[in-house]
Amino acid sequence: MTDPLIGFDEFHKFREFFYRKTGIQFEDSKRYFVDKRLEERMRATEASTFRSYFTLLRFQASGEELQTLTNLMTVNETYFFREEYQFKCLVQSILPEVAARKAPGETIRIWSIPSSSGEEPYSIALYLTEYWPELAQWDVELISSDINTDILYKAQRGVYSQRSVQNLPPHLLRAHFTPVGDGEYRISDALRQSVEFTRVNLAEPSETAAYRGIDVVFCRNLLIYFDDQSRREAAEALFDALAPGGFICLGHSESMSRISSLFRVRKFPEAIVYQKAPQ
Template sequence: MARAQAVGAGLTDADFTRFAEYFYKRTGIHFASSKRYFVDKRIEACIRQSPYDNFAGWFAALRVNERSGAMHQELINQLTVNETYFLREDYQFDAMLSTVLPNVLRDRGGVARIDGPVKILSLPCSTGEEPYSIALRVLEEWDRIDDVDVEIHGADIDSDVLAKATHASYGDRSLQRVPKPWLHKYFAPIGAGRYQVDEAIRSAVTLHRVNVCDTPAMRVFRDFDVVFCRNVLIYFDELSSRRAAENLYGAMRPGGYLFLGHSESMSRISPIFTPTRLPEGIVYQRPTGAK
């Protein structure tokens, strides 16, 4: 019998399978063998930051101390990808401003009859560029902002990126698409080529730590009119994607709008949302009258 191949942080093929199953059960994120190098490198980083010098000891401690959360959260922080920048895929923000928000007001009876604020959720929000982009676009370009109360929320599974979103300090790469007048108006230079989002914008965004596949945790989100959930479902298998879709459905108001990443399609995941074609592209709606 051939001996199992050890790779990276002392993981054998069997170890990788056990770890991938463990992580999947707790997050819904599936790592295929093609992601082996990425996973090994991230586990190596976790082991270096722990009292253990090999995978076996570290993995045993991870499972024993799972309820304390610290090791588990560090693992999540290492294994989630957080590539983002301001005004990314902004054609969807165009759709939100030109069509979606006017439809929300119409469907909720107009400003005079609207029941509560218009609620917008960015999940995953990563280091905050997306929810702050939403705030900037709405504040600068929506002609009803003076008449309508808007709540903007951001959520992510990674505690490290949420800490960065709270501080809201960004460098040139994140800010490359921000118009210069907006940069001067809403960002303060803090040295070393970095800028911090103005306190008024930061305070307009409420941040949460949550896993979109965690149904009990997602129940705190209700009655959102617009949800951005871009470029995350591609990391899930069929079962986890369906669970995430159901949780997003539960977080939305009937008639609410869901934006996915340009390479994602809810039609391949679940029939519970209705695809709607806008001039800027496809958006998905929770059907009106749905419970």
């Protein structure tokens, strides 16, 4: 049996480095997954040893290799209308409350992080278009962010597999998507242009500081990849991003109450969400 390319101590040094940079903590059970991606990048960069690759990763001025590796480590699958009850909550309970606090002509800001390949923010845009009658009365700004630049490119392209769109009602698929061959569908230009995609590292305060006055945050199934400290720091960053009275929606297996005491629980008929106290 050949010796592993990456030793035990080297794996743990990398794991701590990646954690500091992204807030993502890999457990020992993910060792095989992590090693395979590191070895892939070692071959691509012609690094003969892990030490030489790790030096490149830490000290490359452009940070390009760290971004490339991060892209490999953060690929997540999703689909349209995942956990649809929260989109129903958005249009039936959350947005009416948000709109009631605003003056006519003010902007309603929604932030979806992570964007993944775009199904999440486009689901929000689609739900607003189809199921929120008051949409025409408001200027809605929909921003979606991810740490993965490859996945952001895919999101901006807006082309999806049959699996991604399988939960959409047929009439919505016909109205807002165009078949492009090989069982794929392209989302309409109107919906694609309704979302602004940005690269953001939630674990980096200098990047999240630009996001303020957000009325609703969708941050679903991201914090499960963080450890307790990173979750608390991420919760604080999201709290700072929210406007007073703003709401945050988490994944069904996540609970803000176990992460931070900054938010209060709101139990709407459609879903449980979390709110920053109004002023």
